[in-house]
Amino acid sequence: MRHFTSVTQLGDLKDAFAAARYVKENPFADQALGKNRTLLLVFFNNSLRTRLSTQKAGLNLGMNVIVLDVNQGAWKLETERGVIMDGDKSEHLLEAIPVMGSYCDIIGVRSFARFENKADDYNEVILNQFIKYSGKPVFSMEAATRHPLQTFADMITIEEYKTKARPKVVMTWAPHPKALPQAVPNSFAEGLNMTDYEFVIANPEGYDLAPEFVGDAKVTHDQDEALRGADFVYAKNWSVADDAHYGEVLNRDRSWTVTTEKMALTNDAFFMHCLPVRRNMIVSDDVIESPRSLVIPEAANRVVSAQTVLKEILKSL
Ligand code: CP
Numbered sequence: 445m446r447h448f449t450s451v452t453q454l455g456d457l458k459d460a461f462a463a464a465r466y467v468k469e470n471p472f473a474d475q476a477l478g479k480n481r482t483l484l485l486v487f488f489n490n491s492l493r494t495r496l497s498t499q500k501a502g503l504n505l506g507m508n509v510i511v512l513d514v515n516q517g518a519w520k521l522e523t524e525r526g527v528i529m530d531g532d533k534s535e536h537l538l539e540a541i542p543v544m545g546s547y548c549d550i551i552g553v554r555s556f557a558r559f560e561n562k563a564d565d566y567n568e569v570i571l572n573q574f575i576k577y578s579g580k581p582v583f584s585m586e587a588a589t590r591h592p593l594q595t596f597a598d599m600i601t602i603e604e605y606k607t608k609a610r611p612k613v614v615m616t617w618a619p620h621p622k623a624l625p626q627a628v629p630n631s632f633a634e635g636l637n638m639t640d641y642e643f644v645i646a647n648p649e650g651y652d653l654a655p656e657f658v659g660d661a662k663v664t665h666d667q668d669e670a671l672r673g674a675d676f677v678y679a680k681n682w683s684v685a686d687d688a689h690y691g692e693v694l695n696r697d698r699s700w701t702v703t704t705e706k707m708a709l710t711n712d713a714f715f716m717h718c719l720p721v722r723r724n725m726i727v728s729d730d731v732i733e734s735p736r737s738l739v740i741p742e743a744a745n746r747v748v749s750a751q752t753v754l755k756e757i758l759k760s761l
Contacts, residue, residue: 445756447575448583449568451592451635457599464600464745464752471751475506477758483507484548485585488514488555488570493719494585494593497746498552501754504747510548523570537573545578550757557588557625559683559691565589565625566654581757589657591627594718595635596749601742602641602676605714610641611675612711616667617647618726619696620681628718629682630657637661646670647682648695654685667700674710677702679717679726702727707736714738 445453454460483502502509512518521540522533544551555570565588574582584592615632630653636643637659645658646667664670671677679702684692707713715737723729732739
């Protein structure tokens with residue numbers, strides 16, 4: 445593996461889960477792989493879990509880790525080619541990227557959807573410039589359309605907690621006050637479509653994800669119907685994905701909040717969310733605090749997913 449931008453690049457899932465299990469049981473076994481290698485993590489957006497778990501993964505592999513917050517302490521970056529740079533942006537991404545590449549062996553990039561232009565977001569303009577101009581392997585720490593390290597951690601968690609070969613997994617939209625990208629739900633759908641689990645997406649009308657991510661999943665606008673018999677409930681908000689209202693918030697209906705009453709429809713399902721989560725918008729206090737809530741082990745598995753992927757990239761150097 446050289447670049448990692450989509451969970452589909454994991455290849456055979458059985459092998460990927462076995463590799464993750466090995467990393468989890470032997471976190472320091474591959475320190476020689478990362479010795480004298482430098483990992484650079486570049487953040488265009490805030491983070492708690494991705495920042496800490498990916499640093500930890502690199503350290504577990506014996507790497508040196510450096511972190512750049514582009515919007516705090518670095519020069520403000522221009523990202524568009526052809527712009528006359530007479531404003532507040534002092535440096536162009538086209539110089540900054542190869543410079544960053546010259547200081548490291550592997551680059552992780554977090555660059556969310558900007559909601560200015562759907563084509564730019566869905567073409568992953570920033571992430572692809574890092575791949576094109578850094579000269580180094582690049583992995584996504586959440587880009588405009590996907591969050592593959594999150595999805596891999598989610599899938600590892602389901603694998604650990606499932607009690608049947610083909611669990612019913614329901615990803616449900618839930619309300620949020622702000623416009624959030626589609627990266628997490630897109631990626632989760634992409635990953636679940638690689639499994640043979642029963643996979644259902646529940647969202648209000650107008651909130652269907654792009655067809656290339658929905659794939660063969662069943663989509664319903666009836667949350668209660670989706671939740672009946674679910675073994676895992678994965679809650680997430682996303683903004684509108686279609687061209688006409690891209691990035692808009694058309695619905696804040698709190699009847700979609702995941703509550704104890706909603707969870708009572710399920711097969712005593714586990715509750716999952718990638719975090720950070722808005723309590724009593726996305727999920728009620730009692731559900732997220734219940735013994736069936738997996739949000740903490742799910743977040744802990746972010747180290748495992750990042751380390752498994754980084755190990756594969758290191759092997760390719
Ligand atoms: N789930 C996730 O990516 O968390 P952060 O945004 O805090 O990194």
